[in-house]
Amino acid sequence: MKTIKFEFTCSRQVPLYAHLCNRYLNYGELNIHIGYQGGAYFIEAEGKQSELETLADEIAQDFLISVWLKDSRIALVDAPSGSTEPLATQPLTQEFCQQCAPHFGDNQAAAFGQLDLGCDCCHGEQRIHEAYRGLTAGDIQAMYQRLLTQGELKLAGDIHLSLSPIDGPARPRLLICNPNTLNAQFHLSDPQVLALSSIEKPLICVRPIKDHPKLKQPLYDLCFAYNRLLVILAEHLRQHGTDWIYLNDPAQCEALAYIDGQWAEIYTKAPKSLRIDSPKQPLHEEVLLNGKDTSYYASHSDKQGGHYLLEQGSDVKSRRGAMTTSTLSDDELALCALHSVNLEHGLGKHSAIIYLSRDHGGHIYTLDGKCEAERFFALPELPETGYDIYHQLEQSPQRKVLEKFKQRYPEDYLRLLDLKLPAERHSLSALWAVGAVILGLESRSLSVGDLNDALMAAAQAHRGSNSPRIDYPLTRGEAYRSLNWCKTLGTLISFRLADDRDSQKLAFGMHDSFADYLANWIEHLDLNLGVKSVALAGSEWANPVLCQRVALRVGKNFPLKHNQQLEIDGNNHAIGALMLKKRRL
Template structure:
């Protein structure tokens, strides 16, 4: 009798999948075994053909898309790997599922708006606070009406909705009310739409269509309703003709990054804990890291398990940018059980961008660090004027007086030795119009322009290295000078997009050459990608194409690109505790 194996390969544990595997142990008329191994969920079944077909239909219905799902398959096998022992797993806490959401979330259903609707599958009603359970459909309709009438409403101390842009230091975020119109308003790939619809409901960065009548920012973070309250409210707003509303969630994480053909978590603001199993031994029993925005992490090690969780006030390590980068490097090496012959490309908006190597003797070395740009555009102009770029700079001033004045007014608010800051200055040089000279908005404008480019070719922007006593850096004056030269030669909207794309593609090409040079000297088998600047989808895309062609790119699977990874990596940081 044939044995059919259903396999789901994930980058992280998916509690729902473990829960479903256990549920299928009681599937009637079939001999079923299950297994989980390194986040690979397996269901094996044998029996009558009709029952197997019904099982396949049930699995297709119940195994909802997860953002951590990397691959799924069905195959005939001769020998089982699983057993009839239940998989130990945390509760699959879901606010709603495919069984209850069509009932309380569809305005055509008789039970629409019943936020406390009992579901025997996900038990989502048990997660609701008492005041939400007490809400009637009329109460929820009143909230929706108040939002439309007043233009803004606070649902909790942490969560607000608005009809107008909400002032924030973060990229503006939108809660989608009508998924059917999303592709008509934003440039989205199929994988982005699937991620938005996944059970995790992450934020995904997208570019609005050109000349959108309402959305003027270059990029937005989009999300779908993630709990019962928002499901009902967005459906009521959709009935009123709203496709989306602005959302301000103090607990929201940054939008996901897509690296090496899978989604990676950038950061997480909600309290949580994570475990990483690794046979690589730590140098310390625990490490405490304090990050910007008041986020603290405490990591510990016990029995080949690295544990990390959000902490309250802690006496944290005092680490410089290079040490933070090494912590991030360590965290990736831990997950992949690597301790030699690797390189790291660390680009962060909070710490200086760097490239590190790890040779065959397990010795780490700093190869490259992004230069720290001057604080003001005035000083940037002054230094360019003192460089060999003086001639093209004066032509820039004469030909583009408006952008010359914008450059003088520029104040870099982000980390000044980050890739984002370099993009912000480049956006002004290219004349990309924004409603503010904020560093984030400017860098977003350049990323959006690069994403708008159609075609594989672009001018090669100069990213020449400078050699210092300890490490190499970037000749930023020469880079900006080459950008000015290209703009002087051709100043059209298409040229702006082509140059924005060229910045990313040229940098990725230079980066590939640097990694190949390092491979010849120290041997590089893996390239670790770390830091929240990799949320830049164009940078990730071009580096995947250029660097990933010859080297295996590896990322944090269980950890964040910018968060708990520092604390876990600090357990292997070669630094004495004070």
């Protein structure tokens, strides 16, 4: 008789894993113990080798990949340390699992198209949208035929499927019907492939292959089918030669960033409640914040060993009606993000954050040995229009190269004049949108999002690690440093004038040079304050080239940390606000 421990270490709780652990308590004749400790779900089984081998095969089949899975292992242990009591579980949100999907979602299966097929494992049939309960396989096939003949299909929940591009400001989104053709049509890394196939079915931003006959945009968001109806429709489409279809679903917003080898959630407006255990003591007991599309409530309790509770959703404000909503400035939100990372990882003094957000600007903050905060850097606010940007460049030492740019690239000069930046103009994205115009990169519009996609795709297409060094010189203000953006853009213009053959190299250089400057700034702070860890937060980290270069440049000398249980530009602000040194929140 042996005792084997199957362990799954995750960066945050995975409801399906807890659910599966509880199911295995009743497995056959084996003596089973389960547990959740230090972020790891585990199953301990005592039995004969043949029985344990059968169990191992079933666990391997049941425990599907999660984007939050960090490590899995099997070990021989002397005695079980778990319990025979079920784990506390969170409600499952998925409509299918590894047990039922092959039956209703495979055209070769007898139950193909049976939307309400019962599942003893996940009971996903109970979570089907009420508008589709009662649909037969024939009904769904008729929906598929309508999609083919009319070119589009609108489903409950504002889901829109289309054979042609769907107009809108967001990056085009594709539902993958045939996973086997992915690598032939898109540039994907191994972590991206695993994430697409994971339980969570997130959106993954990828670049199509060069000169793709149908996909002309620089970047696309991909996802696999994430509910039963889409699984069946996607299988009909795959069966008849369709590899992907355009998708729009406002509720499906599980976009991720890949930071230093781990996935992170950027932001979601989906309702949720979570608890984070930490011995760190807050300065405020509770806080209510308004986010971009949702509200957040955070509180602290000592009753159960010191834990933090977070709630988010559109109804949070109404449920906490007696509380006053706190309003925080962008620089305070950056500091809140640093506090939230430190709280999650048990850190504190001698830390810094590189906070880069499209909505809240860019900042570098530090906490010294006494946990006193200081803002070292903030990105500047650019002028509102390309005309004003051109005018300021004209008044700067960059005037001569600007005149040459106007003469040699008249079309790009006119695009620059037409550029209109949004209200949030103190972000890296705003600066890089201007850079994309200067490089003459094609984009479907002059929006900040589309121009950044063009720049990001060009940087990804660069082969090699060498590139021109773009200047990001600091300017010294009374309280903190900022950026001489005129010189940054002037350098970029100079390099384009010198060699116009490789915009991809210059796009890559914009990313790599900025990462190198960040590394130099953090090293300077280290000499003055001592920096033991560097936190990364904010929606700009959705840019994989930026993540990769910063991990290489900054991560070479400093441990990089980010929110794993929380978002990197959303509910992290509310948790961090409990640590903010402010008289009233």
